[in-house]
Amino acid sequence: MTSVVTAGGISVTIRGAVVDESETVLDRLVSDGVPGSLTSGNANLWGPDAAPLAARRLGWLDLPETSRSLAGRLADPAAEARDAGLDRVVLLGAGGSALAADAMFRTLLRDPDGGASGGTELIVLDTSDPHEVSGVLAGDLDRTLVVVVGESAEAESLRRVFGRAFTEAGLGGAELARRFVVVAEEGSALARAALDAGHHLVHAETDVDSRFGALGARGVVAAALAGVDVTVLLDEASRLARALRQPYDNPALALGAALASSALGARDKLVIADHGSGLGGFAAWAEQLVGGAMGKDGKGLLPVVVESVDAPGFELADDLRRVILGRRPDEPGPGREAGVSVAGPLGAQFLLWEYAVAAASRVIGVDPFAEPGAVQSLESTAALLRSDEGAAPTVVRRPPELVAGAVEVHAPEGALRGAQTLTEVLDLVLEDVPDGGYLAVVAYLDRVGDAAAAGLRPLLAARGAKVRRRPAPVTFGWGPRSLHTVGQYHKGGPQNGAFLQVTGAVTDDVPIPGRPYSLGELQLAQAFGDLRVVRSLGRPAVRLHLRDRGEGLAQLAAALA
Template structure:
């Protein structure tokens, strides 16, 4: 059976068991009035005493989540509310070009960075995105001979409470990553002789008014473009924090908003509503125990969209022991995608009548980027309703952030390497750190990796988190397919394997890792730092911040009883080569 729902430039095709599971859930969503309630947005009504009460939309996820949801529904209004931005951003882009600033660098958090990067890559314009803390990656940007022509956008869509982690340093500030990059770039510009008004011209801040980052912009004289207070993380993809850097880099964000508005006009419909159908499919699949969503791009032309979908869906649904975990793969012929049984398969970009590899996938989604952003946001919110979770909260992300900050504040934290235990195994350029009960006395790197794969329970998954340079260490991304292929040869059922560059992956998949179903096994990859970057005014470097983030997240995983192993590359060239050799032995 095949069902195709098309509206607003978006088409969602469901096939086979997906249709059977989604139809009764879709009927229930319609009978509960979900399309009308959700499309009504976040406007609160006044109670009998004149006090605001949660809107009908905010109450969709239960009374406990209503207050928080009320403050998080602004994403529904962004296709129209953001209409004022393109003109203003065109002026800013013209001013920057007139001043000779033709390279745009976005220094943002893991939540703020994926959407503008997808917009820029899809538009074919250059946007340098620094959302990790690897010092080699940062140094590549700092040592570029275009530094004098660089405009730095500081963007923050994180929970404002995360600023509390830095208050012990004597001042409120944005999160650790944004704070570090502001300081690093200020020092780099000053060393290049760029000071005063010229220094201020090279920064643009996008933050919620009244937030620590916005206050910093005011005290430093940096230009501020207000971010949306009621849309955060991946739900802010059509807001200022995403559109500002993309537009400054040259992307046509007005067209993006037109694409989203075309779909927004259909969201109130009970039927012929592709976003509602996709949400029902995601939620019903997870309810039936099929909570792994293999995602492959098949000619969509939307570069990197799968990674943004992973950030959104995993972070929105992964809590209270429930959730949907996207597994982004390299293509329709990648290891695991064609597997039958537990995983669902999603194609991005294939028309319903296309033939070829992957045509039997349970879900196919086509349409332009602006519509896709709104489609998946709406679907993630609906899936949260089906699963009974608050899609806007990130209750388990904060603990990792606090642990990293605590490590950096501690006496030992100025050099986190001193708290690392002796490795369980050293094989050439690779150290293996992990508990004996998981590694099982492995004597070789191959045995250690096989022990990690063997630890994945039935219907579980393996998550690889690489605290490395995603530009300078791109081969590390090959670990996903090699581990998936190795797992398929050693087990009766394939092992779903995810891969994420950390700390970019922590706000989305990282929430699922701690709050979702407790059936994951975790493999961290860290690397030796050759050329570190000091953070001016702080007692740590970017390399130490990166390691503190890895250790902080590992502590949370192990505290929750999640099996976790860390591989440390003593050499970033020989280490990955040895890992690949061990997996193909």
């Protein structure tokens, strides 16, 4: 059985048993009047406890229209940037807004070979890795415009780092001030600091957060300054918005029902594979939305982003629901067995998934806007940075349980159960995943220089299929990005995860002006702070520290081959 719901340029195809399951939930959403209530901004949809926060977080529903004013607000900084030849935009931020901007640029301006078309460039820095930051600093600062979004530890630290770099390059006064565009809520500490420094300030919406604000100022400004035509995205979203009030023929409601029916049943993992959608980076944005909004109170859906429909882990057990991005309903080939397929342009996709996740959260009974688990890790990191000894000594002094070449293995005493090789250690990590659970790999490394780390996910998924009676889903994320994205699910969702964290030696650290710690120490504090939280929840967690990053990653790949 197949159900296809099409409107506003979006097509959602639901197949097989998912049709009956989701139609039951869809009827419930319709009978509860959710389409009209949600589009009207009813903050009571998620219960009385969630209402106060929801009342301040529903502005994303209006962004397809309200964000049209951004073009005028960005006219001055955009003109100044063009006149000064600043066509290399560096975004300092975290969470959904950073991933949204990345998806916009990669979808609309990145050429097929991976380069930037039209001579523009957008670099998203949502990291504290000093190697990755040093690589960006070594680029052409004469062409660089920095956009600061939000007040995360990463954005604040990197704002200081870039300020010093520009000063050392001989910039000062008005010339230095115009190198920064700050996106912040009116009256916030960041907004006041931007005004004092003479930076361009773009006010962020007060009723939109980073997770649901893809089409708001937090998500749009950097992409627009890098040359993305935001009007195209808003037009795409507007066409879908007209269908969101409908009880049926509403693809967002249909997707929300499919997500909710999965989370209510045994299928609490959502495998996401792109199959020719052309939406570069979108799967990562959808991952942070689904995991962060729905993963709390022991409930939710774990998004598992895989490399393709042919990748290890796409085909697993029946506790998975598979979503294909980009497949046409009538298209033959691999992946047709996926429960849900979604096709449509980027601007509409943003709105589609935000609406669907908000509706699904109501059904499973969670507040989509709260982030209790993410706050736990941030507080744990802050506590380490406030310690007298500093974050780095706290972690490095702990002796490894095993050293194999360039790789140190850090685990609770007795957790390795006599393992003597990396292969044995990794097999134990896979074996320790509870039945029905998952393995989350988080790499606090350089996404560019250590890109090979992402290859651990398919290797571990393939290895797990051999060493486990029942293969477990394997996810991969970069730290500290994951703290602001699926980190909420790791702490707040069903407690059936196991964790493999990878950190690396720092050979060229970057001091943070005005702070008693460096980027490398901040990164290690973020890693260890998060590890401490998941271990406090009783979850199995192993940390692999690479004494030499390249050699260590090669060793891990060989151990899994």
